[in-house]
Amino acid sequence: MGSCMTLPLYGTASQSKGFSSNKARSVLRLRSIESNAERHVADFALARTPEEVQRAIVADWPSIFVIADSPIDLPGTFKGRLVAVPPKYDYLADGDIIGFDHVSRKFRTLYRRNSAHNSFLVTERCNNYCLMCSQPPKDVDDRWILSEIKESLPLVDSATRALTFTGGETLSDWEDFIAVLKECRDHLPGTEIQVLTNGRAFADSRKNVIAATRRPPAADSLQPDARASVAAYARSLPNETN
Numbered sequence: 685m686g687s688c689m690t691l692p693l694y695g696t697a698s699q700s701k702g703f704s705s706n707k708a709r710s711v712l713r714l715r716s717i718e719s720n721a722e723r724h725v726a727d728f729a730l731a732r733t734p735e736e737v738q739r740a741i742v743a744d745w746p747s748i749f750v751i752a753d754s755p756i757d758l759p760g761t762f763k764g765r766l767v768a769v770p771p772k773y774d775y776l777a778d779g780d781i782i783g784f785d786h787v788s789r790k791f792r793t794l795y796r797r798n799s800a801h802n803s804f805l806v807t808e809r810c811n812n813y814c815l816m817c818s819q820p821p822k823d824v825d826d827r828w829i830l831s832e833i834k835e836s837l838p839l840v841d842s843a844t845r846a847l848t849f850t851g852g853e854t855l856s857d858w859e860d861f862i863a864v865l866k867e868c869r870d871h872l873p874g875t876e877i878q879v880l881t882n883g884r885a886f887a888d889s890r891k892n893v894i895a896a897t898r899r900p901p902a903a904d905s906l907q908p909d910a911r912a913s914v915a916a917y918a919r920s921l922p923n924e925t926n
């Protein structure tokens with residue numbers, strides 16, 4: 685009989701090197717050392733042993749992501765980027781995408797290629813106040829998350845069956861968010877897109893995610909337009925209309 689386990693989806697890297705101080709964060713994509721796919725600047729060879737680290741260096745990978753329980757000794761000739769994380773993140777695999785903070789070394793797993801249930805958190809802000817909210821809104825400036833998602837999308841496997849966008853209220857920064865959805869429509873034509881929203885923004889037709897991202901009738905798409913799911917218990921704050 686199968687068993688369920690909760691995967692650790694965020695943490696702090698035990699080691700990092702080679703990241704620019706001009707930028708606060710990077711999006712990384714993990715690749716198997718033997719991958720023949722064209723290398724993207726975000727790609728990191730995934731190694732689990734000192735021998736695999738050596739193989740990645742020989743294969744001329746400029747960036748290496750290591751899952752190991754002991755510090756990694758790199759030869760002085762290696763001038764690229766390194767991130768090392770503890771063995772509890774052993775589930776990470778080829779094609780997975782990580783968000784990485786250069787200074788704090790904190791990281792989050794943004795996308796798992798082998799998962800059928802990938803979702804991007806868009807913001808923790810919301811203009812509603814549902815009594816039973818499992819994730820009460822925060823008054824924070826987290827607009828950087830949308831930039832991170834935008835950077836991640838070109839790295840997502842085009843064979844991904846479904847992607848969900850959740851919050852907070854996903855339409856808090858509606859113009860930027862709809863631009864992200866349009867990128868999904870154009871770059872992931874075979875992917876089912878679902879948006880969780882409290883629906884209040886739909887009072888303004890410009891913010892209707894379905895209309896704004898509609899595929900042209902002749903589009904050679906495997907999927908229908910984006911689908912919006914509205915929480916049935918969404919409730920307005922007093923004196924607010926949308």
Ligand code: SF4
Nearest residue numbers: 810812814817852882
């Ligand atoms: S709309 Fe969603 S995120 Fe906003 S308060 Fe309600 S349940 Fe929470």
